Amino acid sequence: MKPAPYGPFPWSPIGTRPILRWPGGARVALWVIPNIEFFSLADTIPAGSGGTGTPAPDVPMWSARDYGNRVGVFRLMKVLEHHGVRGTVALNSSVCLHHPAIIEAGCRLGWEWMGHNETNTRRLNEVPAEEEARIIADSLTTIERATGTRPRGWLSSGLQETWHTLDLLAAHGCEYVCDWTNDDQPYRMTLDAGREILSVPYSHEINDKPAFEKQHRTADEFRDMICRQFDVLYEEGAESGRVMAIALHPYLTGVPHRIGALDAALEYIGRHQGVWRATGGEIARHFAAQQGMA
Numbered sequence: 001m002k003p004a005p006y007g008p009f010p011w012s013p014i015g016t017r018p019i020l021r022w023p024g025g026a027r028v029a030l031w032v033i034p035n036i037e038f039f040s041l042a043d044t045i046p047a048g049s050g051g052t053g054t055p056a057p058d059v060p061m062w063s064a065r066d067y068g069n070r071v072g073v074f075r076l077m078k079v080l081e082h083h084g085v086r087g088t089v090a091l092n093s094s095v096c097l098h099h100p101a102i103i104e105a106g107c108r109l110g111w112e113w114m115g116h117n118e119t120n121t122r123r124l125n126e127v128p129a130e131e132e133a134r135i136i137a138d139s140l141t142t143i144e145r146a147t148g149t150r151p152r153g154w155l156s157s158g159l160q161e162t163w164h165t166l167d168l169l170a171a172h173g174c175e176y177v178c179d180w181t182n183d184d185q186p187y188r189m190t191l192d193a194g195r196e197i198l199s200v201p202y203s204h205e206i207n208d209k210p211a212f213e214k215q216h217r218t219a220d221e222f223r224d225m226i227c228r229q230f231d232v233l234y235e236e237g238a239e240s241g242r243v244m245a246i247a248l249h250p251y252l253t254g255v256p257h258r259i260g261a262l263d264a265a266l267e268y269i270g271r272h273q274g275v276w277r278a279t280g281g282e283i284a285r286h287f288a289a290q291q292g293m294a
Contacts, residue, residue: 001163001164001165001166001167001189001191001192002163002192003163007180007182007189008166008189008190008191009187009188009189009190009199012187014183014184014185014240017185017240018290019239019240019241020185020240020241020242020287020290021241021290022237022241022276022286023276023286024274024276025274026237026241026274026275026276027233027234027237027238027241027242027274027275028230028233028234028237028241028242028243028244028274028275028276029241029242029243029244029276029278029283029286030085030230030244030246030269030275030276030277030278031088031200031243031244031245031246031277031278031279031280031283032080032085032087032088032245032246032248033087033088033089033090033114033155033178033202033245033246033247033248033280034073034076034080034087034088034089034090034248034249034250035089035090035116035155035209035247035248035249035250036068036069036073036089036090036091036092036095036102036116036250037049037065037068037090037092037095037116037119037120037157037249038069038092038094038095038098038099038118038119038120039062039065039066039119039120039121040056040094040119040121041056041057041062042056042057043056043119043121044056044058044121045058045061045062045065045121046120046121046123046158048123048158048160049120049121049157049158050209050213064251065251066251067251067254067255068249068250068251068252068254069095069099069102069250069251071254072250072251072252072253072254072255073102073250073254074105074254075250075254075256075259076248076250076253076254076259076262077105077106077109079259079262079263079266080109080266081109082263083263083266083267083270083277084270084277085266085277086109086110086111086112086277086279087106087109087111087112088111088112088113088114088153088279088280088281089106089111089112089113089114089116090114090116090155090178091113091114091115091116091143091151092116092117092118092119092120092139092157093115093116093117093118093138093139093140093142093143093146094118094119094142096142096143096145096146096147097142100146103146103147106147107147107148111279112152112153112279112280112281113143113147113149113151114151114152114153114154114155114178114280115136115139115140115143115151115153115154115155115169115174116139116154116155116156116157117135117139117156117157118135118138118139118142119157120157120158122135122157123156123157123158123160124136124156124157124160124161124162124165125160125161125162126160129162129164132162132164132165132168133164133168136154136165136168136169136172137172140172140173140174150173151174152173152174152175152176152280152281152284153174153175153176153177153178153200153280153281153284154169154174154176154177154178154179155177155178155179155202156177156179159179159181159202160179161179165179166189166191166197167191167192167193167195169197170191170195170196170197171195174197175197175198175281175284175285175288176197176198176199176200176280176281176283176284177189177197177198177199177200178199178200178201178202178245178280179199179202180199180202181201181202181203181204182199183199183201184201184233184236184242184243185201185240185241185242185243185287186198186199186200186201186243186283186284186287187199188291188293196293198284198287198288200243200280200283200284200287201243201245202245202247203245203246203247205225205229206225206226206229206244206245206246206247207246207247207248208222208247208248208249208252208253208258209247209249209252211225212252212258213252219257219258219260219261220261222253222258222261222265223261223262223264223265226246226262226265226268226269227265227268227269229244230244230265230268230269230272234272234274234275237274243283246265248262
């Protein structure tokens with residue numbers, strides 16, 4: 001992607017597009033994205049990941065995140081399984097090396113795996129170009145080796161890209177990316193060398209990290225945010241399908257005093273007809289088929 005004042009796609013007001021139909025006439029494609037991340041105790045936790053700049057080892061900050069991988073993620077798994085939701089994991093590939101039991105449990109549940117850098121302590125826009133290419137290639141290969149499936153999708157750590165990121169992802173076989181949070185429907189991106197990649201809607205809003213760490217929402221407020229977001233998208237989806245993303249972090253929503261809020265929100269959504277519980281790859285493939293993409 002060449003530097004430009006707008007993205008590699010046309011501006012498209014949502015009311016002028018062809019009608020988007022989901023399987024079974026669903027109004028909303030619901031996908032839940034657990035961000036399962038690895039932070040090295042030997043590295044400083046970046047400010048964008050909630051760090052304070054405290055030199056390593058930052059035991060309190062690191063311990064909170066490690067709780068998510070030791071305990072919280074398994075609570076999330078239990079709740080999502082109860083509601084028939086398969087997670088689409090934004091996965092730091094280092095989790096495959098350090099916490100293989102998480103990978104094994106997710107595979108048993110039929111979860112989908114997206115690339116999400118190697119760790120959350122290094123972002124793509126903070127490294128040299130050749131290092132970015134290596135991070136993307138190695139992350140996808142490590143996840144494929146651990147799970148048996150090549151990731152179809154990608155979420156950059158911190159959602160941070162460079163001008164080269166999309167072309168590198170497409171060259172390595174990624175079909176969709178979810179760094180671009182500017183729509184409620186997927187859309188096509190046109191890249192260099194005639195390649196294309198899809199944007200699948202992710203969310204800054206229905207995302208426990210800004211909700212709890214920046215906005216200081218309570219668990220009940222986050223539950224209500226999810227339900228209100230769903231209500232609007234469900235109404236609009238009667239005319240043309242919408243995507244609802246719920247972004248979660250095990251060290252935040254997976255703690256005992258918050259997990260019930262997620263359970264209640266998913267129970268509320270589940271009382272409605274016309275909700276397609278999908279993975280990111282399923283959303284991308286269905287949209288691509290409607291668009292006549294190969």
